[in-house]
Amino acid sequence: QSALTQPASVSGSPGQxxxxxxxxxxxxxxxxxxxxxxQQHPGKAPKLIIYDVSHRPPGISNxxxxxxxxxxxxxxxxxxxxxxxxxxxxxxxxxxSPFGGGTKLTVL
Amino acid sequence: xVQLVQPGAEVRKSGESLKISCKxxxxxxxxxxxxxxxQMPGKGLEWMGIIYPGDSDSRYSPSFRGQVIIxxxxxxxxxxxxxxxxxxxxxAMYYCARGGYCTNGVCYHFDNWGQGTLVxxxx
Numbered sequence: 001q002s003a004l005t006q007p008a009s010v011s012g013s014p015g016q017x018x019x020x021x022x023x024x025x026x027x028x029x030x031x032x033x034x035x036x037x038x039q040q041h042p043g044k045a046p047k048l049i050i051y052d053v054s055h056r057p058p059g060i061s062n063x064x065x066x067x068x069x070x071x072x073x074x075x076x077x078x079x080x081x082x083x084x085x086x087x088x089x090x091x092x093x094x095x096x097s098p099f100g101g102g103t104k105l106t107v108l
Numbered sequence: 109x110v111q112l113v114q115p116g117a118e119v120r121k122s123g124e125s126l127k128i129s130c131k132x133x134x135x136x137x138x139x140x141x142x143x144x145x146x147q148m149p150g151k152g153l154e155w156m157g158i159i160y161p162g163d164s165d166s167r168y169s170p171s172f173r174g175q176v177i178i179x180x181x182x183x184x185x186x187x188x189x190x191x192x193x194x195x196x197x198x199x200a201m202y203y204c205a206r207g208g209y210c211t212n213g214v215c216y217h218f219d220n221w222g223q224g225t226l227v228x229x230x231x
Contacts, residue, residue: 034209036217038153045203045224046145046153051217052209089153094143094167095214098155 004090004100011106017078020103022090027073035073037066040087040102050075082107110134112142112204112222119228120194127190128225130204137185138162141207141215144178144189147224148200158207158215159187167213196231 004024012018027035037050048057050066053073063084065076077084085107090100113131120126130142143158157168161180168178177190187204201224208219 034216040153045221046205046218047221048208048217048219051219057219087152091217093214093216094155094158094169094210098169099145099153102152 004092006088006090006100006103008101009104009106011108012077012080013108014080014082016080017076018080018105020075020077020088020090020105022073022075022100023071024092024100025071026092026096027068027071033068034093035066035068036091037064037075038089038091038099040089042086046089077105080107110206110220112206112220114202114204114222114225116223117226117228119230122194122196122229122231124194124229125190125192126194126227127188128202128227130187130189130222132185132187132206135206137180138182141210142180142187143205143207143215143218144176144187145203145205145218146172146200147203153203156189156202158210158213160210160213161185161187165213194227194229196229198227199229201226 033053035053038046040046053068054066089102111133141158144156146154156172157178159166159178180187203224204222205218206220207215208217
């Protein structure tokens, strides 16, 4: 299985925008638009926030957006809020690279 | 409302067996794949395997094949994760999750998650 690489940590101040990258050979241009993102607060279960690269499940704030270019997918959080402080994981499919290593977002 | 309910914690000793459950409700159990995910203390998410309760077709991550058994009971809409001989290194949080979109035995995202079962194995 190939790996998905994420930065270990990112930080931002309230109101700012941040972007978390996810790079891997299983993420590439073409019909393979199956990148998803999960948010996990300490002691809680992961929560799906983006699927199919850029789609948000019902109830997820439009401050969360996803995109993809080449071998890199990105999660952008705009208007950063204290409640966004959490771990974020990217994922592609269960037969390639199920999860990235995770990125800890700190809201300063 | 889709719900996946797991027991909060299980404690066992090395060498013992364990079967943890994931009871689902709010959707047709046999129409969606269910996956299991491990999270070791302070670490990231690891996909273990998936099962399609409709026909019990199961797929395992190479890292977990032969180490665990995934099963499902359609009559009570419950999926299971089982160990025959636990090791201290199996100490972790285990989550079940519903496959949001899966095809040909591959899942592309998991849209609903259980709250997790903390398994503690003492030596």
